[in-house]
Amino acid sequence: MAPELVQQIRDKARELLTSGAVDCVIGYGRATDGVTARPLFVYEPEKVDELIFDETCTHNLVGYLVNRKGKKTGIVVKPCDSRAINVLLNEGQISRDDVSIIGVVCDGVVETGWNRVGEAQQARCQYCHQHTPVVYDFLIGEPREESPPSAEDYAAVAEMEAKSPEEREAFWAEQFDRCCRCYACRQVCPACYCTECFVDKLDPMWVGIRVAPEENRIWHTIRAYHLAGRCSGCNECERVCPVNIPLSLLNRKMARDVEDLFGFQAGLDDKEMQPLGAFEKDEKLGIGE
C-alpha cells in the first residue's frame, strides 16, 4: 500500500485518540518476524506510527469489538472484515455508536505464515467482488469498480459436489481425522461469539470429549451450519488451522447455498434479516414437498 495511505490511517487514528472519540484503535502492527502483520491495539496517540497496512494484513480484527462492548473503539477494516461488522450490528452484538471504522480499500492479501510472505494472493481474494468496505466512517483509498460475480467463484465447491458421496465422505473423514479440536477456528471467528459454545456443553454433551473423526465431524458440520448466512468470508478459520483442514470449502458451500436459495450474502448491510431467521410462506425448497 502506498505510504501516504498508511499515513492517512495513522493520522486518522491519532485524531480519534487525541480528540477522545475513542480510547483505543485496533489496527495492524509488524509481527516479530519483521515481515508479516499482527493485530495492534493503540491506546496512546504517540504510538500511532506503529500502525501499518500491507498485503500481509490478513487478520479480521472485528471479533475484538465484541470484547470491547460499550467502549469507544476505532478499528481498521478491510472490505471482507467490514461485512463482519454488519453481521455483528445486525445481531445486536455491537453498537454502531461505539465504533469508528477506518475502512481500507483493499487489493487483496497474500498467503502468509510465520516469517513467510507468499507471492500469491489468498484464494478468497481471487474471487472477491468487494474491494471497498461496505460500512465505514473514514475511507482510505479510492473506491473501485467491481467485477461481476462469475461461475468460477464457487469452482472449488462445485468440484467437491461433482464427486460421489463415498468420495466426499472419505475426503472429509480424512480431513476431520486431523482435527485436534484446538478451536482456533472458533476463537478467531468474529461471528462465533456465543458465551457457551454447543461443543463445550456438558449436559447434554453434544460432542464427545473423544477426539475422533465422527465426533470431530459433528463439530465441523454444526460450526459450518451455524455460520450459514453469517460467515462474511474472511477465511481466518482456515488460515489459523494448524492441520490445514479446508474449512473454506464448508463455509463457501453454505454461502453459495444461501445465495442460490435466498439471494442473500452475509454482511452486505446491517438491516436485512438473515435467511435462517426469516421465511417466505410460499417458497419451494424441496423440503416436505
Place this chain on the structure above:
Amino acid sequence: MAVEGFSPRMVGFLCNWCSYAGADMAGTSRMSYPANIRIIRVPCSGRVDPLLIIKAFQQGADGVLIAGCHPGDCHYVEGNYYARRRLAIFRSLLEFIGIDSRRLRVEWVSAAEGKRFSNVITSFTDELVKLGPRSEVQVGA
C-alpha cells in the same frame, strides 16, 4: 447395496401437535408400518436443531425423519417455515460431507393423516433398505 435381512435404524422427530398425533392415529386405527423407528416427540419441527440430526447419525441411525404440521398449520404459527429453511440448508450440507441426503427425510403429516404417516414410514424404510446400512469410513490404520 441391498443387504440381506437389513432392518434400518430410524429416528423420527415428530411434532407434538400434528405428526405425533398422526402417528397415534395410525396406531389406534391399527394401520401397520415397520416398527424400526424410534420416535422422539418434539414441540415443533422448528425445535429440531440440526445438531440432533447429526448426533442421531453419529449414534448409528441409518435414517432420520422429521415430521411436522403442514405449512400454514403450525401450532406456533411459523415454526415449520423456519424448519423448512434450516433443513434445506442442512440437508445440502450433509450431502456435501458425504451423508446421502435421502437419509434425511422431512414430511408434513397432520393429526388426521394416520394413513399418510404409515405410508411415509413404509416408503422411508424401503428407501433405507435400498440404500443399505450406513457404514462409517474408517480412517487410518
Place this chain on the structure above:
Amino acid sequence: MTQVISKSDLMVWLGRLTESHRLIAPVDEAGTTLFQRVSRVEDIALDFTNTVLSPKEWFFPPTETLFSVEKKDGGIELVPNEGVEENVIFGVRPCDALGIALLDKPFLNEPADALYGRHRDKTTLIGLSCREARPECFCTSMGTAPDDPANVDVLLTEVADGYIVDAVTDKGKAILPQDLLKESDVTAPPPPSMATVPVEGIEDAMSQSFDDPYWERLADRCLHCKLCAYVCPICYCFDVRDYNDKGTVQRVRSWESCQSSGFTTIAGGYDRRAGKGPHLRQRFGHKLLYFPREFGSPACTGCGRCVKVCPVNIDVREVIGDVQGLGGTSGQ
C-alpha cells in the same frame, strides 16, 4: 571412530522396525508434517525441519481411555487401559526429546501417572540432529542444542552419505541393526546457530511483574484458542470426563488448555481467572515461574512451535524479553 549407517540402509532398518514395533515417524499430509504411524517407510518425511504437533501425542494422546466400566457378576468392574504398544519414534528433534524429559516431571512425579508411564516404558526414541535452525528456534537458550543426545535413546546425525549413529542408552542399543552399521572416521558438521533469548533470571522477573498491566495489554490480541498449548511439547493440562457411547462407559482424558474458557470455573459459575490478562498470564506464569519452582527448569524447550502457529503473533521470546525489561512493579 564412529558408527555410521548409509541412507539406503537406514530405510532397511526402519523397515525392520515397522515389523517388530509400531513405528512412528514424520509424515507429510496436506501440507503439514505430523508424527504418524508408518507401515511403509517410503511415507516417512526425511526432509523436515520439525512437525506441526510435537511427539507428546504418543505419550499423552489428545484423547485416551483411562479405564472402562464393565458389567460383571451383577456389579461393575473398572478395567484399566492396558492397550499400550511397543513404539519406536523416529525423527525426534533434540528440543522435542527435552520436551518428553520435562513431561516426565509432572507425570512421573509420585503418585505416578500409570498410563503415561506405560507409554514411556514401551517407547524407544530415535533422535535426529538438526541440520538447520528455523527462524523461530531458540533451543540453545533453553538448555538443549541441535545435536544434543541427552534425552533420546539413539541419536542420528546426518553426514554426507548417511548418518552417524550414536547409541545413547541400552534401550537404544537394543534396537541397533549391527549388520548395517559401519565404522567411519567421518565427523559431525557443526550444529547450526540461532539467536539467544534472555532467560537468565526470568523467574524473578515473572514474579515481580505479576500485577503489571503488561499482561492485560498482551492479552488484548490473544484469541484464547488452544493452539499454543496443543502444539507445545510440554503443555500437559488435561480434562477428564466420562464418555458414553452406544452403551459403553469409559473415563477419558483429553488435552485441555489453560486458555480455554471455563478452565477454572467452579460449580455455580464463578471463575477466579475470568479476565483476559490473568488468563494469558497463567500460560507464561506456569512455564516460566511455577514449573521452574516445582521442577527446576522452565517448561519450554525453545522449539518455537507456538511462535510459528500463533495466529496473532504472541511470541514467547518477545514476552521473555519484555518481562525482563518491566523492572518489577510488585513483589510476590
Place this chain on the structure above:
Amino acid sequence: MANNDPFIPYLATVQSVVDLTPDVRLFTVELNDPAVRESFTYRPGQFAFVSVFGMGEVPFGITSVAHRDEGLQFAVRRVGTVTNALHEVREGDTVGVRGPFGNGFPLEDYEGKNIFIIGGGIGMAPLRPVISTVLDRRDSYGDLLIINGARTPRDLVFAPEFDVWAQSPRTKVELTVDRGDDNWTGRVALIPDVVRDIKPSPENMIAITCGPPIMIHFTLQALKELGFADRQIVTTLESNMKCGLGKCARCNVGDKYVCKDGPVFDFEQISHLFEEA
C-alpha cells in the same frame, strides 16, 4: 490404589442418602474392598472424588471424621451435571471414590486455641469434621464459636446438629440467613456483618472459613478489621480440578496446587494470589 493407577477409583456402595436441605443430600458410602476400607484414613479438611460412572467425577470435602467410624460421608449440593446425577443415586448403588487428597486442617497446631468457624451454605460441609473433632476432644481446644449462614432457614445444612454443638461447653452457635421465613426468629444478615456484630477477639484465635467466593472475600475484610492477622485466617479453597494429583494443572494458583498444597491455606500463603484464588 487399585492397580497402582491413581486414576482408578475404589468401588463403594451407598449406605444411606439423607436430605439435609431441599438441594443438599448427605451420602454415606462404604468402600467395597475390606482391605481398602481398612487403609483409607483421612483427616478433617481432606477431600475425595466421587464418581457416578457414565456421568463423571467431582471432588468433595469429606464431611465425616474417621475416628467416629460413622462411614465415609459427603454432603452434596445439586448444582451441576455430576451432582445432579449423584442426587439420583440410591441406597445400594455403586459409586467410585478416589482419595483422600489434600493437606487437611493442621488441627494439632490449633490445640489450646480458640476456634472460630465461619461457614456459608454448603461451605459448612468441609468444616463439619473440624467441629466434630473439637467437640470430641473438647479439652484440647479453647472456645468454639460457630457462625453458620445460608440463603434461607431451610438451607442451613446441618440444622439437626446445631443443638448438639451448642450444648458442648464453651461453645456458641450463631445462625444467620439472607431471607427469613415465618418461623425464623434469628438473624437476617450477611455473614461478614454478623462477624462485625459479634466482634470476637483475635487473641489466641484461629478463624476457619469456607463458603461462596464472594462471602470469603468480605468475611476476610471483616476479620482484618477486627485485627486478625493473615496467618490466623484459614480457608479451604474450592477449585475446578480433574486429577487431585497435581498433574492436570486446573487448580494451579500461583505456584501452588489447590489439590496437593491445599485445599487448606492460611491467608499468609495466598493473600497475594487471592484475587486469583
